[in-house]
Amino acid sequence: MKKLVLLFTVVLSGTLVLDAQNVNKENVNTNPNAPQIEFEKVVHDYGTIYQYGDGNCEFMFTNTGKEPLVLSNVRSSCGCTVPDWPRKPILPGKSEVIKVKYATNRLGKINKSVTVQSNASNATVVLRIAGNVIPQPKEEAPEKVLDNTGAPIANPKK
Numbered sequence: 001m002k003k004l005v006l007l008f009t010v011v012l013s014g015t016l017v018l019d020a021q022n023v024n025k026e027n028v029n030t031n032p033n034a035p036q037i038e039f040e041k042v043v044h045d046y047g048t049i050y051q052y053g054d055g056n057c058e059f060m061f062t063n064t065g066k067e068p069l070v071l072s073n074v075r076s077s078c079g080c081t082v083p084d085w086p087r088k089p090i091l092p093g094k095s096e097v098i099k100v101k102y103a104t105n106r107l108g109k110i111n112k113s114v115t116v117q118s119n120a121s122n123a124t125v126v127l128r129i130a131g132n133v134i135p136q137p138k139e140e141a142p143e144k145v146l147d148n149t150g151a152p153i154a155n156p157k158k
Contacts, residue, residue, distance in 0.1 A: 030121060031067075031121070032066075033065065033066040033067050034065050034066075034067060034119070034120065034121040035063050035065035035066075035067045035068060035069035035070075035090075035092070035118070035119060035120045035121070036063065036064040036065035036069075036120050036121055036122065037061055037062075037063065037064075037069055037116070037118055037120040037122060037125060038061060038062050038063075038064045039059055039060070039061045039125065039127070040059070040060045040061070041059065041060075042059070042125065042126070042127050042128065043127070043128045043129075043130065044057040044059065044100070044127075044128070044129050044130070045129075045130045045131055046102070046110060046129065046130065046131030046132075047131055047132070048131065048132045048134055049104060049131060049132070049133055049134070050104075050133070050134060050135070050136050050137075051104055051105060051106075051107055051133055051134065051135050051136055052104055052105055052136065053104050053133075054104075055101055055102035055103060055104040056099065056100070056101050056102075057099075057100050057102075057129060058097045058098070058099050058100070059097065059098045059100065059114075059127050060095060060096075060097050061095065061096060061097075061098065062093070062094070062095040063090045063091065063092050063093065063094055063095075063120075064092075064093075065092055065120065065121065066092050067092065068089035068090065068091055068092070069089060069090040069091075069092075069118055069119065069120055070089050070090075070118060070119045071085050071086065071087075071090075071098075071116060071117070071118045072117050072118055072119065073115075073116075073117040074098060074114060074115070074116050074117070075114070075115050076100075076112060076113070076114050076115075077112050077113045077114070077115075078112060080102060080103040080106060080112070081100060081101070081102050081103075081112045081114065081129065082100070082101045082103075083098055083099070083100050083114050084098070084099040084100075084101075085098045085099075085116075086098075098114070098116065098127070100114055100127070100129060102129055104133050106133060107133050107134065107135060108132070108133060109130075109131075109132050110129055110130055110131040110132065110133060111128070111129075111130055112128070112129050112130075113126050113127065113128050113129075114126070114127040114128075114129070115127075
């Protein structure tokens with residue numbers, strides 16, 4: 001009997017915890033004047049670039065809402081991708097840029113993400129960078145021409 005009561009208590013507790021985590025979307029109170037972040041593009045494709053090439057790109061965005069937009073955090077999926085973002089509020093109708101630098105010292109495919117968190121109604125936006133880093137072409141020294149045009153002539157009168 002004790003095991004049955006214990007089992008019933010565990011099941012009831014689990015049900016209450018799971019139910020508490022569910023959000024009733026009908027009761028969510030959204031602000032109609034909230035800032036809205038809108039990007040010109042969410043994917044930047046470097047294409048094929050050389051190792052140690054320019055790994056900089058920019059993501060332009062606009063606050064299309066009615067209140068100031070504040071970016072609270074912009075983080076990349078790894079240490080080889082470094083974002084730089086505006087720390088001041090972006091007023092309604094104004095545009096700004098998130099700059100991203102990818103370390104092109106690594107060869108191979110690029111598939112990284114940058115997560116932007118803000119106070120906008122679309123609070124989290126994921127930006128992506130893609131491409132392929134290939135080795136620099138090797139510079140070859142010019143071939144040495146082996147002809148005797150510059151060789152001294154032997155003196156036969158000796």
